[in-house]
Structure formats: structure tokens, C-alpha cells
Amino acid sequence: MDLETAKNRIEYLKEIIDQHNYFYYVKDDPQITDQEYDQLIRELIQLEEQFPALQTPDSPTQRVGGEPLPYFEKVEHRIPMLSLGNSFNAEELRDFDRRVRQGITAGQPRYVCELKIDGLAISVRYENGLFVQGSTRGDGTIGEDITQNLKTIRSLPLKLKQPLSLEVRGEAFMPRKAFERLNRIRAEKGEQLFANPRNVAAGSLRQLDPKLAAERSLDVFIYGIGSIEGVEVESHSQGLALLGDLGFKINPEMRAFDDIEDVIGFVEGWTEKRGQLPYDIDGMVVKVNSYAHQQELGFTAKSPRWATAYKFPAEEAVTRLEGIEVSV
Numbered sequence: 001m002d003l004e005t006a007k008n009r010i011e012y013l014k015e016i017i018d019q020h021n022y023f024y025y026v027k028d029d030p031q032i033t034d035q036e037y038d039q040l041i042r043e044l045i046q047l048e049e050q051f052p053a054l055q056t057p058d059s060p061t062q063r064v065g066g067e068p069l070p071y072f073e074k075v076e077h078r079i080p081m082l083s084l085g086n087s088f089n090a091e092e093l094r095d096f097d098r099r100v101r102q103g104i105t106a107g108q109p110r111y112v113c114e115l116k117i118d119g120l121a122i123s124v125r126y127e128n129g130l131f132v133q134g135s136t137r138g139d140g141t142i143g144e145d146i147t148q149n150l151k152t153i154r155s156l157p158l159k160l161k162q163p164l165s166l167e168v169r170g171e172a173f174m175p176r177k178a179f180e181r182l183n184r185i186r187a188e189k190g191e192q193l194f195a196n197p198r199n200v201a202a203g204s205l206r207q208l209d210p211k212l213a214a215e216r217s218l219d220v221f222i223y224g225i226g227s228i229e230g231v232e233v234e235s236h237s238q239g240l241a242l243l244g245d246l247g248f249k250i251n252p253e254m255r256a257f258d259d260i261e262d263v264i265g266f267v268e269g270w271t272e273k274r275g276q277l278p279y280d281i282d283g284m285v286v287k288v289n290s291y292a293h294q295q296e297l298g299f300t301a302k303s304p305r306w307a308t309a310y311k312f313p314a315e316e317a318v319t320r321l322e323g324i325e326v327s328v
């Protein structure tokens with residue numbers, strides 16, 4: 001095969017494998033069998049080995065990086081990654097609503113409510129549509145560069161559907177089934193079990209060997225735009241729709257409401273239902289939808305005034321201790 005033919009075949013294979021990655025890992029709706037997929041990947045690996053000059057960083061074969069890193073570089077967030085203030089009950093959500101209404105000068109607030117995924121907050125930067133860097137929140141201003149580990153998360157695109165330059169925020173997590181499978185294997189080996197999926201996700205992404213991260217079946221939901229060039233976005237819901245169109249995995253359970261009483265009904269409804277989800281959530285996030293309203297409301301030293309995390313009441317973890325029941 002000559003270079004030109006190989007170049008065309010490699011471009012075709014990258015495109016088709018990216019599409020099938022999207023269907024399988026982002027839409028959870030595979031269009032071909034695993035065998036057909038593996039055949040495509042194997043052909044691309046062979047062609048890139050035969051024609052090394054044609055291998056590019058955004059190739060699906062580049063997801064599991066090279067050798068373990070000696071340490072993580074530091075990354076300064078251009079837009080600080082803040083943390084959410086908490087609301088613990090309906091009355092505190094009403095207080096949040098009152099503060100929002102006092103803080104905006106025009107219009108009524110519209111709220112977007114999302115599941116609060118219990119994982120590790122990450123920031124991912126794309127330039128002209130290509131994944132260039134991923135980092136942890138760190139202290140909100142300085143995080144750790146975990147690019148090599150984040151590239152192993154198949155639901156995080158290496159190449160966007162449009163060549164945009166932007167920075168997105170999301171939560172990397174371990175699905176509960178993967179967590180249970182991992183602990184079963186550790187139990188068989190007599191190793192200490194992990195306490196919860198969140199610890200495993202954080203631990204897997206903050207260790208230095210990308211091959212280990214690649215084995216942990218991690219996943220991600222993208223929940224916000226840190227910064228974006230060349231596109232006017234006016235609201236959080238519009239931003240999420242754009243992120244979905246670009247190929248990001250967006251959590252489908254978000255809902256928008258105009259009345260805080262409806263927000264309260266929605267978040268309290270999830271207190272019971274959360275056990276049905278294939279991943280852990282530790283609450284709900286309520287955000288003011290309009291970016292103009294968010295701009296007016298601004299931030300405290302460490303949190304946005306336009307969002308709050310509704311924390312579920314602590315689950316009654318009942319343990320049997322020498323025959324008596326205690327709630328912890």
C-alpha cells in the first residue's frame with residue numbers, strides 16, 4: 001500500500017472509530033459488534049505502525065498513553081474552578097431563591113437542576129476541536145495535569161464535532177458495576193476493598209500510570225463551559241445543548257423549572273430514586289440558567305452565588321452490632 005492510500009485509509013478508520021466510540025460510550029447505543037470494532041482498531045494500529053509518520057495525537061489508538069509519569073505538572077485554571085455552596089433542606093433552597101431574586105435586576109430566574117455526580121471534578125481544554133489538556137480542580141486555581149489519564153476515558157472525545165477552542169468542566173466517576181467488579185477481584189486476591197466508587201475514580205486519575213487508569217472503566221459527565229471562543233452562549237441549558245452537539249457526554253436527568261417549589265419537588269424526588277442510577281450521586285445541583293443573571297449574581301470568595309448543591313439527608317446506615325441495631 002502506498003503512502004497516499006494509507007493516509008486516506010487511516011483518516012477513514014479514525015473517523016469511523018470515533019463515531020463508534022461516540023455511539024458506544026457516549027450514547028450507550030453501539031451500532032456494530034465488539035468484534036467488528038476490534039477489527040477496525042487492529043487495522044488502524046497496524047497501519048500506524050507501518051506508516052508512523054501518519055500517526056496523530058487524536059488517533060483513537062493514542063488513548064492509552066506511554067510510560068508512567070514521574071510526577072504531575074501543575075496547571076493554572078484560566079477560569080477558577082470553584083466549589084458549590086450547600087443547601088440541606090427545602091427551606092434553604094427557598095432562601096437560595098430569595099437571594100437570587102434580590103440579586104437580579106431584570107426578569108425572573110429560571111433554574112436548571114442536575115444530578116450531583118459523586119466523582120472527581122475535572123477541567124478539559126480543547127484547541128481547534130482537539131483535546132490538549134485535562135486537569136483536576138486542585139485548590140480551584142492550580143490543579144494537576146492528568147491529561148494522560150483522562151485520555152483513557154472513552155466517553156471523553158479526543159476530537160470534537162466542530163473545531164472549537166473551549167474549556168469544559170465535568171465529573172469523572174466510576175460506574176457502580178465497575179466498582180463492584182473491581183472489589184470482587186480484590187476480595188478474591190485477599191486485597192483491601194475500596195470504600196466507594198468516588199475514592200477509586202479519584203485514586204485512579206491521580207496516580208501516574210495511564211495503563212492503570214485505562215483498566216478502571218472510568219466515565220465522565222460534562223456539566224459546564226469554563227470558557228469558549230467564537231461562540232455566543234446565553235444560558236446554561238443552551239451551553240449544555242452545544243456541549244452535547246460537540247460530542248460530550250451530558251447527564252440526561254437535568255430539568256428546568258421557573259418556580260423553586262417545583263425545584264424542591266424534583267430534588268426531593270431524587271432522594272429516593274437515586275439507588276436506581278448506575279452511578280453514585282451525593283445530591284443535586286440547582287443553577288440559575290441565564291448567563292446574564294449569573295453575571296449579575298457573581299461569586300463569593302469560593303462559590304458561585306448562582307448555584308447551590310442540595311445535599312441528600314445522610315442515609316440511615318444501619319449496622320448490626322452484637323445483635324443490637326445502631327444508626328450511624
Ligand SMILES: NC(=O)c1cc2c(=O)c3cc(F)ccc3oc2nc1N
Pocket residue numbers: 081082083084114115116117118119121171223224285303304307
Ligand atoms: N458533581 C456534579 O455533578 C456537578 C458539580 C458542579 C460543580 O462543582 C460546580 C462548581 C461551580 F463553581 C459552578 C458550577 C458547578 O456545577 C456543577 N454541576 C454538576 N453537575
